Amino acid sequence: MTIPLTVIGGFLGAGKTTLVNHLLATGAKRWGVLVNDFGAINVDAALIAASDGQTMALTNGCVCCTMGDDLGDGLAAMAARIPPPEHVIVEASGVSDPWRIAQMALIEPGFNLEPLVVLVDATAFPAQLDDRWTGDTVARQLAFAEIVVITKIDLADAAQLVMVHVRIAELRPQARVIETAHASLPDTALSFTPPARPQASRFHADDVTHAFPTQRIAADRQFDRDRLRWVLGMLPASVLRLKGVCLLGGERVLLQYAAERWAFTPAPEGLANGMVAIGTPEMPDLEGLFEEAR
């Protein structure tokens, strides 16, 4: 089994820590959260089972760890926990490019890269984009976002909110956009494929309809290495993820693709051959394209 992994980005004040605090406090799943520092993590002291400055274990099964410059270190520590978390959340720092962090997860065979979620503050986003010191950072954070969450909508008027949607659409038309008042998302917003039975959440949020179509791609025949690389390079921006086990050069390998970046790692035991593509509604039929690689 692989562990779902969601990277959450967004500029300072967008609500990332609020979201993380909500997830940890509710414990709807056994979340494993990687943060840059514990400073802003604020869970009820009664909920803390153990804390050593780098790892905070909660009585509800959740765990929160600090990560250094190497995401892989933090992920390895998460995967080694007994029991391992059901879903890992990485909170990117407010000035980092979350896509640079997310793509490192492509070479982690034990993890499944879920949508890149980027939070924007309804009251501050346009001004941040126009600020001479922060504009390029905020724009870069949106460049590969797959779910954009507009937070603090209760503090914005209708005209402000329209402008936020316009600016998001200019930067990243492929992204699905969700609105929330308090960065309190249902956990279904953190996965491409929502669970069959939505889990109860005591937080209100808009009904989340998933606009991410999926396609299965047969992988029972050998791919040619060079032609597969060519095909991967040709995939349109509407293909957000491609993941699965295929046959390449006589070996079973796990392919993970996201936004023009991909990695092959040795296939873990127990995964059947076959790949799944996840995309926006504009995603074309991919079977013909992949036939070129066989």
Place this chain on the structure above:
Amino acid sequence: MANNPKVTVFSARRVVTLDPSQPISTHVAVRNGRIIGHGGPEVVGQFGGTLDARFADKVIVPGFIEGHGHATDGLMWRQPYVGYFARTAPDGSRQGGFRSVAEVVGHLKAIEATMPPGKPLVSWGFDPIYFDGPRMTVEDLDIIAPDRMVVVAHVSGHILNVNTKVLIAAGFSADSNIDGLVRGQNGQLTGELQGPAVMGRANRATGDGGLLRELDVAGLRDYGRIARRVGVTTSTDLANAMTPANVAAMRTATAEPDFPIRLVPAMRAREYSIEDGLARIAELRKLSTPTLQFGLVKLVVDGSIQGFTARLRWPGYHNGAPNGLWYISPAELEATVKSYHAAGHHLHIHTNGDEASELATEMIGRAIEAHPRADHRHTLQHCQMADSGIFRRMKTFGMCVNLFANHLYYWGDQHAKHTMGPSRVRRLDACNTALASGVPLAIHSDTPVTPVDPLFTMWCAVNRLSSTGVVLGDAERITPAQALHAVTLGAAYTLKMDHLIGSIEVGKYADFAVLDDDPLTVDPTAIKDIPVVATVMGGQVFAT
């Protein structure tokens, strides 16, 4: 009378004092590790001292101060150095000076043959930008040892070359296509890893900590050896996490009677929340001794120019590379600067790109408006691209600067070609504009990024020659006297130690560099070649 009334008078061909009331002497009298007088031969009689004439034909200057160095330099030498420019190891041997990939590979192969099996071979200081011919490849490193992990770290700090064994251990496949993995013409990985994400993964595979290692006493002793050999009597350690282990190592090493330098570590603020950092630095200040001074707080605003991670204003990088990302958001920088400033602390702020320097200056200005405070001496470190406008504002806000003069030589050609372009490179480390604007100036090496050697750093600021011999910005040259000031009293000022060190004046510590010739009178192009004969620290002589 002091507890040791014994006075020693050192005589020299010249004593360059930087004492405005007598700039040049020939004799300097020392009692209890401090300067009690200086002047002509009459000093011996005036203070009843014993003449020590061993430096009678030498030139004594104030001990040099490395205003931006890293004591981790002392740890680096446990691994082989493979740089293009030769540099001196703690034992005094000259290392590196390799002119081709083949020379580096040959050197590492010889070392590999002596190593026990299994241990990774990690080398540092690789600098291929002046090599002709193809770049280093994974095949080159596989020749050294197919069964051992081999890593060659570039001197820039932003690139690693690794062999196949490391690629496999890190999970980098020939078919992977993620940012930071360099490919050759054939589409295969070349083994070159760019950027912290992929480098961090490789370091995890080898178990090597990279630059951010814990200090230990032996490493500090080695750093002391390296520094005193080039005339340094005080050095900063400008990015210290201040872990209990680091602090204990520094307290032990600097208390040893033969430790040859005073150490001035700066606390890396990002290791702490603002509240915890304020408490930590207040607690550290109480541990200061004459050879270990706490008090500096280090902030980092952007990355490096040659790594394309610095924040540049318009028109950005000359080659069109995207701008770097902030290491701290403008709002967090403002809050951090204000908090430390209001609490009376002393900030040293890393800014490389001109946008980073502009931002840090703005935030210090806001802090001063909110909490007026004289003599804070907040210092921009590197500040390599600042123009006259930024320096004017720095003057207005009472800031200091420590410019990275060594960059002119080591990366000047790269900056002219790729990062800053032919016009802006003229203001790379603009020492003359800083002084003309009235901003107190120090100059530095950032060792181990470039070797600590204040005479060399002076030479860079005076001559502004790149390593291919091109003059970069003739108008930004400063005089040898200004450059000497920048590595002595100027640096002391940025550390708030100018009442203790940096010149030869009565009451100050007897810290001297003893030189074979006078940097103020030799041909300015020969300043870097003046032999350092000895240092004196607190009156104690260390022969080099």
